[in-house]
Amino acid sequence: MSINQSGWRPEMTAGDSRAPAPGFTGNKALMLEEPLIFEIGDGETTGVDLPAVARTGASRFGGLARTAPIGLAGLSEPETVRHYTRLSRQNYAIDLGLFPLGSCTMKHNPRLNEKMARLPGFADVHPLQPVDTVQGALGVINELAFWLIELTGMHGVAMSPKAGAHGELCGILCIKAALEKRGEGHRKVILVPESAHGTNPATAAFAGFTVEDIPATPDGRVDLAALEARLGPDIAAVMITNPNTCGLFERDLKAISDAVHAAGGYVYCDGANFNAIVGRVRPGDLGVDAMHINLHKTFSTPHGGGGPGSGPVVLSEALSPFAPLPYTARTRDGHVHLIEEERAEEFSAEHFDGRLDSFGRMTAFHGQMGMFTRALTYILSHGADGLRQVAEDAVLNANYVLRSLEDVLDAPFAGAGPCMHEALFSDANLAQGFSTLDIAKGLIDEGFHPMTVYFPLVVHGAMLVEPTETESKAALDQFIGALRSVAERAKAGDAALKSAPHFAPRARLDETLAARKPVLVWKDPAPQREAAE
């Protein structure tokens, strides 16, 4: 046994409840109070020192020359670095802890993905480089495209959409192009069930369609009878989220697809929740015509903190000819070729029997290269068995959360059987005056990012928890314990919970005042000060 000879002993005065007086800075030990950047810097400071230049001749800006200072704060380099580093410490991230946001799939991003994405051959290429010099990068896009088609059982894939909603728009525009090609552009209605993602009706409306709701059954799934009753010659498509936002698998999807196809429509599937079924279910087998895949959810490219998204859209044989350019495809000479407008005709003859009829372009270039590299790394490093286990563990973890908390929180669909990748609770049995918001704020004091709240809309005061496959049982138990504790306080009517969070850098904000009187730009207090003097 080694003995600490220094005389140092950690001590704490027992029972000392004297609150410390606020310090000089307002900092709480290492949790720093950080002013706005405009309050740190001024017009006199700069990070770069340039020698004064003697002005010779007249300004060439003419009437466009600036007459007053630009008003940006000048900071030295260490001030700038410290400012943003301090702010970053007030953030919550997947690398800090469990991120239970439902419908978002906040999973761990393996460091191997980052290593691959930073290889210069992928990281330092430019989309306008000669194609001969980027064969490796194109190979990655093509191989990822192959695996996305393989995993979904679909026919083709448009790789360029930049995120989920962009992918939805791509899929719906493919449907629109296919309908117009058939001479059925008069089909103007898209049916969207209540259990679908909120972006679905927005996408349909943006693409010029009329949106109609389809109700959910009491067990939280699409009402097949109501949907079949609405089908007709004016229906362009149905948009379904599977698994849906109640965390439930839409068991009737094949029957829905058959009915929609029989009525001349197409089936769009929101693939945001693909994580729950990857490796187990192929949407192509269920009759889906188009589905976007959020690489930043299912295939672990950075999502938390606003990392770039990527939303490739897999397409059925019926819709593939209408996919946006550019394509990448391995042609018969063995090379991976980028198919732009000028090669489209040749490509059409070779791969689509001359039927290629692309609706246009979604983006200037080829999509999110960095995300493609990460997603392919994830797929190849997991393998088929690994991806299957991802789905199984994600579902197992969500069911563990659901069953561990259904005695304390109301779980509206728990009686209908197991959930998929997310557990849904409601505010049904909280004390009078307590709401889902109080539970979310209480979780912040417990050191967790709150779950998704008030969504889906079909449940009152919804709390949607998606633990993902990332978390260990110990991490889940800690989260469950924290949520249970907060829920019990809300049921017991603990008044302190109404003003939570108490330990965050800011206590509960007045959201109403913030929305009614938003302060959107920094205003220099100096003129007022001068006026007062």
Added chain:
Amino acid sequence: MRYFTEDHEWIEVDGQIGTVGITDYAQGQLGDIVFVDVPADGRSLGKGDEAAVVESVKAASDVYSPVSGTVLEGNTALADQPDLVNSDAEGEGWFFRLTLSDEAELESLMDEAAYEAFVAKL
């Protein structure tokens, strides 16, 4: 005479002129209201048309015109004080006035007792 819709609008009719707002039940469901967009003067509205938008901290919702008509004026006080809808939904928090084009449309609306019974079942 005051009439109500299943979408929680009320309309107070005085001769040819109707005053439209959302019900106290609706404001309670919406929560703190932060923004109201009222229709422009002279706009022609059909029964059931989207006439106004009400935004709370929770959600943005469309307000439908209970009857057809032409907008006389929107409630300009709501621009600065959207909370009038919370404090007095069926009075000071009115949204717009319109000239009715078809009084017969009122027959399809609920009276106060029928609306109360409708809300009680929700």
